[in-house]
Amino acid sequence: MGFHPINLFVRFILEVAALAGLAWWGWQTHTGMDRLAFCVLTPALVATIWGMFAVPGDRSRHGDAPVPVPGAIRLILELAIFAAAVIALALADMPVLALLLAAAVLVHYLLSADRVNWLVHH
Numbered sequence: 001m002g003f004h005p006i007n008l009f010v011r012f013i014l015e016v017a018a019l020a021g022l023a024w025w026g027w028q029t030h031t032g033m034d035r036l037a038f039c040v041l042t043p044a045l046v047a048t049i050w051g052m053f054a055v056p057g058d059r060s061r062h063g064d065a066p067v068p069v070p071g072a073i074r075l076i077l078e079l080a081i082f083a084a085a086v087i088a089l090a091l092a093d094m095p096v097l098a099l100l101l102a103a104a105v106l107v108h109y110l111l112s113a114d115r116v117n118w119l120v121h122h
Helices: 005-029 032-052 071-091 095-111 113-120
Strands: none
Touching (some): 005 095, 095 113
């Protein structure tokens, strides 16, 4: 199911939610020009990192790997980004959204056992 189009769409929505959470953290926890910089640059940097490091042949992505990494590294990277977004939302005084994002990510990865297995073994 991890490679199913609906599951891929759900993962895309979760990725957008994570980036939005990081942007919200930047907006809520900083002031002045720092606010704008953190609100824009934090999710931009994370999205760049997210897109750069990929497992060659990952069917859940476009298949290209600008910086090829083993599947386990990619899985750790994804989980670290989602965890950072959950923490960022909690720090931005949005604990309910933080918990909802954490729960949604957990359910997503449970339903994506085939992809997780593929990542661990590639």
